[in-house]
Structure formats: C-alpha cells, structure tokens
Amino acid sequence: MKINGQHYRTIWLAQDGWRVVVIDQTRLPFRFETVALGSAEQAAGAIRSMVVRGAPLIGATAAYGVALAVRVDASDAALAAALDLLGATRPTAVNLHWALSRMRRVLSGLPVEMRAEAAYAEAAAICDEDVALCHAIGEYGLPLIREIAARKPAGQPVNILTHCNAGWIATVDWGTALAPIYMAHDAGIPVHVWVDETRPRNQGAALTAYELGGHGVPHTVIVDNAGGHLMQHGQVDMVIVGTDRTTANGDVANKIGTYLKALAAHDNGVPFYVALPSPTIDWSIRDGLRDIPIEERAAREVTHLSGLAEDGEVRSVRVVAPGSAAANPAFDVTPARLVTGLITERGVCAASATGLATLFPDMANKAA
Amino acid sequence: MKINGQHYRTIWLAQDGWRVVVIDQTRLPFRFETVALGSAEQAAGAIRSMVVRGAPLIGATAAYGVALAVRVDASDAALAAALDLLGATRPTAVNLHWALSRMRRVLSGLPVEMRAEAAYAEAAAICDEDVALCHAIGEYGLPLIREIAARKPAGQPVNILTHCNAGWIATVDWGTALAPIYMAHDAGIPVHVWVDETRPRNQGAALTAYELGGHGVPHTVIVDNAGGHLMQHGQVDMVIVGTDRTTANGDVANKIGTYLKALAAHDNGVPFYVALPSPTIDWSIRDGLRDIPIEERAAREVTHLSGLAEDGEVRSVRVVAPGSAAANPAFDVTPARLVTGLITERGVCAASATGLATLFPDMANKAA
Numbered sequence: 001m002k003i004n005g006q007h008y009r010t011i012w013l014a015q016d017g018w019r020v021v022v023i024d025q026t027r028l029p030f031r032f033e034t035v036a037l038g039s040a041e042q043a044a045g046a047i048r049s050m051v052v053r054g055a056p057l058i059g060a061t062a063a064y065g066v067a068l069a070v071r072v073d074a075s076d077a078a079l080a081a082a083l084d085l086l087g088a089t090r091p092t093a094v095n096l097h098w099a100l101s102r103m104r105r106v107l108s109g110l111p112v113e114m115r116a117e118a119a120y121a122e123a124a125a126i127c128d129e130d131v132a133l134c135h136a137i138g139e140y141g142l143p144l145i146r147e148i149a150a151r152k153p154a155g156q157p158v159n160i161l162t163h164c165n166a167g168w169i170a171t172v173d174w175g176t177a178l179a180p181i182y183m184a185h186d187a188g189i190p191v192h193v194w195v196d197e198t199r200p201r202n203q204g205a206a207l208t209a210y211e212l213g214g215h216g217v218p219h220t221v222i223v224d225n226a227g228g229h230l231m232q233h234g235q236v237d238m239v240i241v242g243t244d245r246t247t248a249n250g251d252v253a254n255k256i257g258t259y260l261k262a263l264a265a266h267d268n269g270v271p272f273y274v275a276l277p278s279p280t281i282d283w284s285i286r287d288g289l290r291d292i293p294i295e296e297r298a299a300r301e302v303t304h305l306s307g308l309a310e311d312g313e314v315r316s317v318r319v320v321a322p323g324s325a326a327a328n329p330a331f332d333v334t335p336a337r338l339v340t341g342l343i344t345e346r347g348v349c350a351a352s353a354t355g356l357a358t359l360f361p362d363m364a365n366k367a368a
Numbered sequence: 369m370k371i372n373g374q375h376y377r378t379i380w381l382a383q384d385g386w387r388v389v390v391i392d393q394t395r396l397p398f399r400f401e402t403v404a405l406g407s408a409e410q411a412a413g414a415i416r417s418m419v420v421r422g423a424p425l426i427g428a429t430a431a432y433g434v435a436l437a438v439r440v441d442a443s444d445a446a447l448a449a450a451l452d453l454l455g456a457t458r459p460t461a462v463n464l465h466w467a468l469s470r471m472r473r474v475l476s477g478l479p480v481e482m483r484a485e486a487a488y489a490e491a492a493a494i495c496d497e498d499v500a501l502c503h504a505i506g507e508y509g510l511p512l513i514r515e516i517a518a519r520k521p522a523g524q525p526v527n528i529l530t531h532c533n534a535g536w537i538a539t540v541d542w543g544t545a546l547a548p549i550y551m552a553h554d555a556g557i558p559v560h561v562w563v564d565e566t567r568p569r570n571q572g573a574a575l576t577a578y579e580l581g582g583h584g585v586p587h588t589v590i591v592d593n594a595g596g597h598l599m600q601h602g603q604v605d606m607v608i609v610g611t612d613r614t615t616a617n618g619d620v621a622n623k624i625g626t627y628l629k630a631l632a633a634h635d636n637g638v639p640f641y642v643a644l645p646s647p648t649i650d651w652s653i654r655d656g657l658r659d660i661p662i663e664e665r666a667a668r669e670v671t672h673l674s675g676l677a678e679d680g681e682v683r684s685v686r687v688v689a690p691g692s693a694a695a696n697p698a699f700d701v702t703p704a705r706l707v708t709g710l711i712t713e714r715g716v717c718a719a720s721a722t723g724l725a726t727l728f729p730d731m732a733n734k735a736a
Contacts, residue, residue, distance in 0.1 A: 028689075200591045210689040210692075221692050222696075223567040223624065223670055225623075226695070228628045229624060256597060260631065263631040263635055307685030314685075315677055317673070317675030317682075319675040321573065321574055327562075327594070328590075332593075332594075332600070333597075
C-alpha cells in the first residue's frame with residue numbers, strides 16, 4: 001500500500017541484492033525509517049524487538065533470516081542453528097514456525113551449494129504468496145461489508161471496529177483484517193473504522209491509524225475501554241480482527257483484549273469476524289485456551305510509553321506509579337463460540353472444526 | 369489514609385479557616401501538591417479539570433464550592449448562580465447533584481446572614497458522612513473477601529481486580545471499592561490487587577497504584593485489555609469497582625471499560641461487585657443504558673498522555689498517529705444482570721430494584 005504516495009511492501013531486498021530491508025515499526029507513526037538486516041541474528045533481533053511484527057510479516061522475516069544464515073554457511077549445522085535462533089524469537093505466532101518448517105523442508109533436501117539461492121527464492125515466494133493470500137482475504141471479506149452497507153441508509157458509513165494492527169504493515173501487503181476494509185473503501189463503499197488504541201504497545205493508535213490515514217480511510221481512535229459502550233449504542237456494525245494463531249476448532253489467539261471485544265460483540269449482536277491466512281491455523285491443537293502459549297512480555301511495556309513530545313523528540317515517559325509492579329500478557333484467546341466467522345483466502349467459514357474442514361479439507365484431514 | 373506516613377483526607381479547610389485545600393490529583397503520582405480553593409469558580413474549575421475527581425469527592429468539593437460562594441454573597445441570586453455553576457461541571461456523577469440539592473435545601477430556608485456559617489457546617493457534615501459511609505462499605509465488603517480467602521490454600525492471596533480509582537483519594541477517606549480491600553489487608557487477609565491502567569486518564573496506573581502502594585497493599589498494574597485473559601486462567605477471584613451513578617434497578621455507570629470487565633467476569637464465573645454509598649443511587653431512573661448521560665471528554669485525553677520523562681519532568685507525549693481523530697466517551701453502563709452484588713453502607717444486596725428496596729426502603733418508596 002502507499003506511504004506518501006509511494007507504494008511499499010513491508011519487506012524487500014536491498015539494492016545490494018542480498019540484505020533484507022524492513023520498515024522499523026517501532027519508530028512509526030512519527031518516523032519512517034528502514035533497517036537493512038544483514039544476518040540471521042539481525043533478523044531475529046528485529047522480530048524480538050518488534051521492529052517487524054504481525055504474524056505474517058514475522059514469518060516472512062524469519063524466512064529471509066534463514067536465507068541470510070545459509071548465505072554465509074549452508075551446512076546442516078548452521079541451518080539448524082538458524083532455525084533454532086529464529087524459532088525462539090516469539091512464542092505465539094504460528095506463522096513463524098510454519099515459515100521456518102517450510103524453509104527447512106525445502107533446504108534440507110538440497111546440496112549445500114544450492115541452498116543459499118533456494119533460500120532466497122523460497123523467502124521471496126513466501127512473501128509473494130502472503131500478498132496473494134491477503135488479497136484473497138480482502139475479496140472474500142468485501143461482500144460482508146457490502147451487505148451491511150446495503151442495509152444502511154444511503155451514504156451512512158459502515159462502522160467497523162478493529163483491535164491492534166492487522167493491516168498491510170503486519171503482513172507483506174494488504175493486511176488481513178484491513179484488506180476487506182481497503183477494498184470496500186476503494187470500491188466506494190463508505191466505511192469508518194473505530195481503531196482500538198491497543199495498549200500496551202499502541203499498535204492501533206500508532207500503526208492502524210497511520211496506515212488507514214495514509215490510504216485515506218475515515219477512522220477514529222478510541223481507547224480499548226470504549227468499544228463495548230459504542231456497541232451498546234449501535235455505533236459498531238461489525239468487528240474484524242486478525243489473529244496470531246487459530247486452532248483447528250476455530251479458537252483465536254490475538255492481541256490481548258480481543259476476547260473482551262468479542263464478548264461485547266456477542267452481548268450486543270454485533271458480528272465478530274476474524275481474518276486469517278491459512279498458515280495462521282495450527283491444525284495440531286483444538287483447545288486454544290489450554291494449548292496456545294501466551295507470551296508474557298516485559299513489564300516496562302506497561303509502565304512506560306513512548307510518543308512524540310512537544311519538542312519534536314520521541315520520548316519515553318513512565319505512566320505507572322513509581323514502585324508498582326506490572327504484568328504484561330501479550331495475547332488472549334477468543335473461544336470459537338464468540339466468533340461469527342473466519343475470513344480466509346478460500347472464503348468465509350464458521351469458526352469450528354467443521355467450518356474449517358469445509359474450506360481446507362486437505363489440511364484438516366492431514367491433521368486429524 | 370496515609371501518604372509518606374502522614375494521615376490525610378482529600379479535602380480540608382486551610383489554616384485561614386475559610387479556603388478549601390485539595391490534593392491536585394492531576395499531578396499524582398509523580399508530584400504531591402495541594403491547591404487552596406478560594407471561590408466557587410475555583411472549586412468548579414478544580415472539578416472540571418479533574419484536580420479533584422471521584423464521585424464522592426466531587427460532591428464534597430461542590431458543597432464547599434457553595435460555601436465559598438455564599439461567604440462572599442449569600443443572596444438567593446448568588447446561591448442559585450453558584451449551584452448552577454457547580455452543577456454544570458460534570459454530567460455523569462450523581463453525587464454532585466445530590467450534594468448541591470442538599471446545600472440548596474439547607475441554605476434556602478435560612479436568613480441570608482446565617483447562610484455562610486451553615487454552608488461550611490453542611491459541607492463539613494457531607495465530608496464526615498462520606499467517611500462514615502465508606503467505612504461502612506468497607507465493613508460490609510470485608511466478609512466477601514474473607515469468604516474467598518477461607519476457600520483458598522493458606523497464604524494464597526485473594527486476587528481482586530479493580531478498574532479506575534475508587535479508592536480513598538476518590539472520596540474523602542477510605543474509598544468505596546478499595547475500602548473492603550484496605551480492611552482485609554489491615555485484618556491480615558492476604559490480598560493482591562490487579563489494577564487496571566484505565567485509559568485514557570490512567571487513574572488506575574497513576575492513582576490506585578499510588579494509594580495501594582502507599583498503604584502497602586500488594587498489587588500489579590495491567591493494561592485494560594488484560595483482565596479477561598486473567599479471568600480465563602483463574603487468576604482473578606473477584607472484581608470490585610466503584611460507580612458514578614447507579615439506577616434504581618441496579619444498572620451501574622462507571623469509568624469507560626467497566627462493562628467489558630463485567631462481561632468477562634460473567635463469562636468466567638468471577639463475582640463482580642460494585643461498591644457505592646447511597647448518594648450515588650439515582651432513584652429517579654431505571655434504565656441506565658437509556659437514561660444516564662455519558663460525558664464525552666476532549667479527544668486530547670486520548671491522543672496525548674503525560675508521564676514522568678527521563679529528565680524528571682512530567683511531560684505530555686502524543687501517542688496517536690498525527691492527523692487521526694479520536695473519540696472519548698468517559699463512562700459506560702454495566703447492566704444489572706452482570707452485577708453479582710452492590711456493596712453499600714447498609715449491607716450487600718442484589719443489583720435489582722428489589723435488592724435496593726430491601727436495604728433502602730425509605731428512599732426506594734419515596735422514588736416509586
């Protein structure tokens with residue numbers, strides 16, 4: 001999508017043909033800076049420190065991280081070390097492990113001297129496929145928005161609430177939850193997005209607002225506390241969020257606080273959709289609440305917060321009373337019973353084993 | 369309660385015997401500063417700008433604001449003007465209007481020359497009564513905590529989640545939601561409080577954490593998004609919150625986001641209590657969702673946030689992407705069906721017309 005009128009993806013090869021360039025998302029929305037990653041260690045660091053974030057983009061970055069490793073040393077031992085290093089960066093996003101498994105599968109069968117070129121090709125393929133997946137998600141989600149628009153008085157926008165950032169900068173392009181919204185906007189359907197701030201890291205206020213603004217989509221930022229109230233008063237027509245991992249039963253792990261919005265949507269009859277590319281599905285587990293590991297991040301993400309100070313510098317300020325401890329679980333699990341439907345690259349289905357098996361019989365059977 | 373070992377109330381007369389001193393809560397937790405209010409205009413300004421906040425303390429400050437007005441001019445016209453001025457400061461808290469009605473009732477029947485002294489006496493009585501009410505709430509809430517403690521393995525703390533600040537600094541002393549917690553802690557019952565940050569103004573992270581820390585009560589600050597996840601994993605034994613207005617049916621207006629926690633508590637079988645002094649009950653309305661006006665505050669409270677910068681200054685930083693709009697509804701309404709019980713100065717009752725009428729037959733009958 002576009003930034004200042006120029007089209008970008010979130011990850012691309014540098015002009016030198018081997019380093020991997022990403023947008024430093026910890027600097028957005030106040031600074032647009034790119035970082036060139038020159039090693040698997042740097043790729044792992046970028047994932048860990050959330051220079052890149054968003055399940056699909058994490059997967060793509062990890063794939064390129066493997067390419068950066070085997071470029072230097074393509075031995076089995078070096079490949080295994082790179083896979084371990086990159087696999088240990090973030091515990092919740094399943095795309096990470098999906099992308100690394102795919103790299104291992106492709107590379108381990110090849111002679112050492114062919115691995116570097118194959119790794120770059122495979123990482124590029126993962127990126128291109130992600131764009132295609134997100135585009136398809138957008139096309140399948142678009143009719144859901146169109147239907148609501150058709151029921152509203154002409155010109156009244158469809159009010160869509162989203163949590164965190166599942167936009168194009170969380171993927172390689174288009175996004176997951178935001179793809180249908182971009183397509184609706186581009187198709188001339190009036191949409192307005194309620195953007196959850198998404199504490200503690202404010203990906204909504206910082207990133208979703210940034211990219212919606214960049215594309216000209218009307219939106220309003222709200223604190224995470226506000227969505228239930230808006231739903232009680234008929235000001236939300238639908239919710240669309242992304243996910244970091246979805247179980248074979250349709251339970252959905254997503255940014256902390258998603259579960260609360262799903263409860264409010266359920267209580268107020270507001271449709272609650274989750275947009276996901278199929279690599280986000282973990283076919284090996286069913287009970288998300290029991291089996292999806294939830295990352296506990298540093299307390300400082302809660303106690304401190306950074307933003308643009310009046311002197312034009314991005315500054316960190318402490319917001320919690322000195323001496324008080326903080327806890328920081330990064331994700332929660334929304335049970336399938338609260339999800340109206342899953343928007344995938346193959347269509348929309350019920351959040352259930354049956355629903356998923358209908359769209360993905362190949363994968364569901366293999367897992368069963 | 370205590371700050372640095374010294375006992376404070378939140379509002380008291382200055383040594384000059386007529387000005388009214390309050391703690392500037394917009395400066396907490398990083399600065400402890402007091403402000404002397406010398407006129408009704410200054411009292412109204414302190415309420416409006418949230419130098420004082422919390423429904424009971426707003427009522428007490430408004431009462432003293434009337435005293436400050438009639439001290440200068442005790443005519444009917446001046447009294448009416450002061451009541452209007454103070455009544456227009458905040459739309460949601462019912463204590464404000466309760467306190468002002470009481471002042472009007474007492475003063476309008478008196479000769480002009482007796483009004484100033486009577487106004488100060490009545491404002492002081494309102495403060496003393498608030499302390500007594502909060503103390504009684506604490507005593508009625510304490511057994512609820514004790515019962516949960518008795519069911520837990522010895523030494524394991526009762527985990528109590530609270531939202532916003534309904535502690536002693538929201539009242540004149542003791543607090544509402546926190547009164548039972550202070551009493552449990554003082555009684556040697558191990559308690560641990562999950563403190564919701566409470567965006568956008570962070571009263572939890574700043575004020576609740578500050579006062580719990582000051583009193584030595586173990587607590588952990590979490591973002592508003594986290595409570596549902598903690599409840600799903602059995603880490604919350606009960607929720608206690610305050611309220612700005614409760615309807616005759618038991619619907620509860622409280623800080624934005626309370627409704628989301630009530631939904632999560634309901635979904636996970638966690639008891640959800642609301643602590644309130646009876647002046648917070650609005651006997652004139654039943655349907656809180658329809659009839660309680662919800663204050664919409666400035667967008668800047670969402671887009672900007674202040675905290676302690678590394679240079680030791682309290683600084684404001686922008687956290688929302690430049691150019692993006694923000695909305696800021698300040699309260700939401702939790703329907704009575706989600707409330708396990710109301711903790712009042714006369715005991716604990718069901719959140720229903722019947723429950724309230726049992727404890728407050730005098731007031732309920734008058735309203736009916």
